[in-house]
Amino acid sequence: MSHLLTQEEATARAQELRKTLNRYAFEYYVKDQPSVEDYIYDKLYTELVQIEEQYPELIMSDSPTQRVGGKVIEGFEKAVHDIPLYSLNDVFSKEELIQFDQRVQKTVGHPVSYCCELKIDGLSISLRYENGLFVRGATRGDGSVGENITENLKTVNSIPLRLNEDISVEVRGECYMPKASFVKLNQEREEAGQDVFANPRNAAAGSLRQLDTKVTAQRKLDTFLYTVADFGPMTSKTQYDALNELSEIGFRTNPEKRLCNTVDEVWAFIQEYHDKRAELPYEIDGIVIKVNDFDIQESLGFTVKAPRWAAAYKFPPEEAQTVIEDIEWTI
Numbered sequence: 001m002s003h004l005l006t007q008e009e010a011t012a013r014a015q016e017l018r019k020t021l022n023r024y025a026f027e028y029y030v031k032d033q034p035s036v037e038d039y040i041y042d043k044l045y046t047e048l049v050q051i052e053e054q055y056p057e058l059i060m061s062d063s064p065t066q067r068v069g070g071k072v073i074e075g076f077e078k079a080v081h082d083i084p085l086y087s088l089n090d091v092f093s094k095e096e097l098i099q100f101d102q103r104v105q106k107t108v109g110h111p112v113s114y115c116c117e118l119k120i121d122g123l124s125i126s127l128r129y130e131n132g133l134f135v136r137g138a139t140r141g142d143g144s145v146g147e148n149i150t151e152n153l154k155t156v157n158s159i160p161l162r163l164n165e166d167i168s169v170e171v172r173g174e175c176y177m178p179k180a181s182f183v184k185l186n187q188e189r190e191e192a193g194q195d196v197f198a199n200p201r202n203a204a205a206g207s208l209r210q211l212d213t214k215v216t217a218q219r220k221l222d223t224f225l226y227t228v229a230d231f232g233p234m235t236s237k238t239q240y241d242a243l244n245e246l247s248e249i250g251f252r253t254n255p256e257k258r259l260c261n262t263v264d265e266v267w268a269f270i271q272e273y274h275d276k277r278a279e280l281p282y283e284i285d286g287i288v289i290k291v292n293d294f295d296i297q298e299s300l301g302f303t304v305k306a307p308r309w310a311a312a313y314k315f316p317p318e319e320a321q322t323v324i325e326d327i328e329w330t331i
C-alpha cells in the first residue's frame with residue numbers, strides 16, 4: 001500500500017503513472033511489442049487506482065482506469081458527421097476492376113498508383129481527438145448522422161485515450177472482433193444457453209451497441225484505422241503515407257498494405273490475400289483499392305454515395321469455415 005501521499009505528490013505521481021501506463025498499453029495493444037511484463041503494468045495500474053480512490057479529482061479522461069467501463073447509459077445520442085462517411089463502390093471481377101482503372105485513367109489523363117488494403121469485415125467508426133484527447137467516437141450511421149458510442153469505444157484497448165501528440169484530428173477506421181475472440185465468445189454464449197452470433201461482424205456490432213459499457217469491455221474488440229478525415233496538422237499527401245502517419249500518432253493500422261503501380265499488381269495483391277484469408281486472425285471480405293495521391297483523389301471527387309477514387313473488390317462468400325477440432329486418435 002503506497003503511504004498516504006499529499007495532494008501535490010499524488011497529482012505528480014498520477015500524471016507519471018498515466019503517462020507510463022498509456023505508453024505500455026500502446027506498445028502492447030497497438031504495436032503488439034510489449035516492453036514490460038504484465039505484472040509490472042498491473043502493479044503500476046493498482047497504484048493509480050489507489051491514488052484515484054484517495055483523490056477522485058485526479059481521475060483524468062486519459063486514465064487507463066477509465067477503460068473498464070461500468071457506465072450504464074440510457075441510449076445513444078446522435079453524432080453528426082461534419083465530414084460525411086461514404087460507402088465504397090463494389091467490384092466483383094478482374095474485368096470490373098480493369099473498368100474502374102480505365103475510368104480513373106480516362107478522367108485523370110494518365111496512369112495512377114493505387115494503395116491496396118485488406119477490407120476488414122467490422123464496423124465503421126469515426127474517432128475525434130481534441131488537443132490529443134479522445135473526445136468522441138461514433139458509428140457510421142447513414143454517413144451523415146451516426147450514434148455516439150464514445151463510452152463503449154473507450155473500452156477498446158487499441159483506441160488511444162490520448163495521442164502521441166496533442167493534436168486535433170478526426171480519423172476513421174474499422175472496429176472488429178478477432179476470430180479467436182469470436183469463437184470463445186460463442187462458446188461461452190452456447191454454454192450459457194444464449195443465442196450465438198452469426199459472424200464476427202455481428203458480434204462486434206452487438207458489442208458496440210451495449211448500453212452497459214462493462215459488457216463491451218469484456219468483448220476484446222480491436223481496430224484498424226485507415227482514413228484521415230480532418231487532417232489537423234497531419235501532412236501526408238498520399239494514402240500510403242497517411243497510414244504510416246496514423247500509426248506514428250498512436251493508431252493501430254493494418255500492416256498488410258501495398259502500393260501498386262498497375263492494375264495487374266492490384267490483381268496480384270487480391271489473389272495473394274484471397275489465398276491467405278483463412279489464416280488471418282480477423283475476417284476480411286475483400287480488398288480496398290484507393291488512388292494513392294490525395295490531389296488526384298480530390299480531382300476525382302465523390303458521387304452521391306461513394307468516392308470515384310476507390311473500389312472494394314469483394315471476395316466470393318467464404319466457404320463456411322467449419323472448425324474441426326483436430327481429433328486425437330489414441331491408438
Ligand SMILES: NC(=O)c1cc2c(=O)c3cc(F)ccc3oc2nc1N
Pocket residue numbers: 085086087088117118119120121122124174226227288306307310
Ligand atoms: N473495411 C475496411 O477495411 C476499409 C473500409 C473503407 C471505407 O469504407 C472507405 C470509404 C470511403 F468513402 C473512402 C475510403 C474508405 O476506405 C476504406 N478502407 C478500408 N480499409
